[in-house]
Amino acid sequence: MGNENGLKGKLLYGFGDSLVDGHWNGIGMLHYMAKKNGMIYHNYAINGATVLPCEPHKIAGMEKTVIDIAEQVRQASDEPCDFICFDGLTNDAYDETLARTGTISDGYEGGYDTATFCGAFEMICYELRRKYQNSNILYICPHKMPTRSFQAQEALQKCARSICEKWSIPYVDMYRRGQINTCMDGMRRDFSYNTMDKMTDGNGTHLNEDGYRLWYAPVIEAALLKVGR
Secondary structure, three states: OOOHHHHOOOOEEEEHHHHHOOOOOOOOOOOOHHHHHOOOEOOOOOOOOOOOOOOOOOOOOOOEEEHHHHHHHHOOOOOOEEEEEEEEHHHHOOOHHHHHHHOOOOOOOOOOOOOOOHHHHHHHHHHHHHHOOOEEEEEEEOEEEEOOOOOHHHHHHHHHHHHHHHHOOOEEEEHHOOOOOOOOHHHHHHHHHOOEEEEEOOOOOOHHHHHHHHHHHHHHHHHHHHHOO
């Protein structure tokens, strides 16, 4: 594939957390795929961003001010785009969030209970579809990782998939079907990193350039080609 595949020159917006933003090296799950296909990529994701609303704050060593994902969408360009990819839930996936899971609503008019994970995730979907009505939107479910509560990952991933289905938003299921699983020590060592001085042997959260290129990029590319028109 490549220039002839229908993605060349298309405008792509990315929203979410450090898995999209790129953690320390600035290479997230969309960068290689966008460059390979000649897409115009605008990255609005921010390291540390959550689905649940948060007060703007700084993370030591990071330039951007952390805001939640719905707020990223509100502050992004109004220019229509061809594709949107977003992730989110890794920074919410702790046991204390289980008491704030909430329920999926029946409506599409906004006004969701953003004190709950479900309500906050629905608000992201609402803001995306309200602002970018005609864009192709794709959610990327993050991979399994050992740095987060397994129970929280399971619960929030299930909620996110169900909400995407309610909103008719397709998703790439890296969690159950992406093949990369950094709970396995070999994959954690080879494909994740923590700091800029060493690009391997990380804790399993942030993939290095090879990790995103080998595992995320092909699946996201195939999904965009499938939903694109």
